[in-house]
Amino acid sequence: MEKILKQHLPPKSIEYCTELSKQYSFELSLSFDRKSKFGHYKYWPQTKTHIISINRGLSQPLFLITFIHELAHLDVMLHYGRRVKPHGKEWKNTFRSLLAPVLSPSIFEQNLLSALAIHLKKPKATLSADPVLWGTLFPSASTNTLAVKDIEVGSSFVFKNRVFKKIKTRRTRALCFESKSGNNYLIPLLASIDKVD
Secondary structure (H helix, E strand, O other): OHHHHHHHOOHHHHHHHHHHHOOOOOEEEEEOOOOOOOEEEEEEOOOOEEEEEEEOOOOHHHHHHHHHHHHHHHHHHHHHOOOOOOOOHHHHHHHHHHHHHHOOOOOOOHHHHHHHHHHOOOOOOOHHHOHHHHHHHOHHHHOOOOEHHHOOOOOEEEEOOEEEEEEEEOOOEEEEEEOOOOEEEEEEOOOEOEEOO
16 A cells, blocks of 8 residues: 555655555555546445545546545544445545645645635535636646537537537536447536537
């Protein structure tokens, strides 16, 4: 685990995250770059195993935010079980307290630090639900480029060199269909795309 943290976290956050991870018993793994989420927490009750997986291609700041996000889920599971909402007040409070020690200009650039400070007042379930933070993490998403939110339901578009059709708009993501695979995917509304029709 320490090897993964050293390779993917901002250098000034490694000591804190390493010490923090020692407070919990869990498996940390790197995943392929999923399109709909940056990380995932899973609890297997049969084996009492906690697993956190994080996309391997994330920037160091985004890896850190995702690591803390998923660790907050683990902490909530240990303290509250499944009696609370996944991103309810318990998770929000835990996420705030775990992220607070790394809110430093030695770890995050000033513009990202400011966006995170605002985000923590009312953390969202997904980063794409916070346009300011999302635009800071992905500057191209805040320019005049076309995004999933800008096209009508029923329109086709290209995302990550794959063609999708927008089926339905949800709160922060769109349900989209890829005819080539025959599968549905959730794509962030702020994701940059190229329109087909």
